[in-house]
Amino acid sequence: MSESPKTRSERQAQTRDQLIWAAMEVFTDKGFHGASLDEIARHAGFTKGAVYANFAGKDDLFLAVVDRRIEVAFDETEEPDIEIGAGELFELPWATLSLEVILYALRTSPELHRELARRYQQIDQMVSAGLQQTRGVSADEAPTAALVRSALHEGLMIRRLADPDQISAEYAEEVHQAFFDAALAGRAQQTER
Known part of the structure; x- marks a missing residue:
């Protein structure tokens, strides 16, 4: 039995989640200033447009990473x-x-x-x-x-x-x-x- 196709909001949530995890890795590897949104997007398998569709910018993406770490902890x-x-x-x-x-x-x-x-x-x-x-x-x-x-x-x-x-x-x-x-x-x- 195959899974039903994901809704637009489910796909967006999945993209956002992948970007957060990619940002966590790139930020900790390169630092905040050394990491670019292009690199984070590539690391997650997306374009920079996907980042801006989900976050206002680098600061907002970093806060999402902090929120994820809080959720996990x-x-x-x-x-x-x-x-x-x-x-x-x-x-x-x-x-x-x-x-x-x-x-x-x-x-x-x-x-x-x-x-x-x-x-x-x-x-x-x-x-x-x-x-x-x-x-x-x-x-x-x-x-x-x-x-x-x-x-x-x-x-x-x-x-x-x-x-x-x-x-x-x-x-x-x-x-x-x-x-x-x-x-x-x-x-x-x-x-x-």
């Missing part, structure tokens, strides 16, 4: 995954790309900067919910704990970028987990007093 069918493994949390290509885009947005693209900030807030909210569900952190303290976790991650990510030979992904994850666990344990002890 925080699969809504499961409990929030606040314990992403070291291979994902401290991967150098994504860390490099993230830093590049944050600096670009800060310097030259206020709209992209606002949208990135909104994604960070979304991640913090998801981590906050996860901390409440998996670690028993109170609703009042969870937003601060999520922000501390994010700040610790960002600092270690920058250090790993600066010295990847000294700070492996596994070591960064070990330090991240140890300090975050200690912070939660310390806070729990203060609450008990």
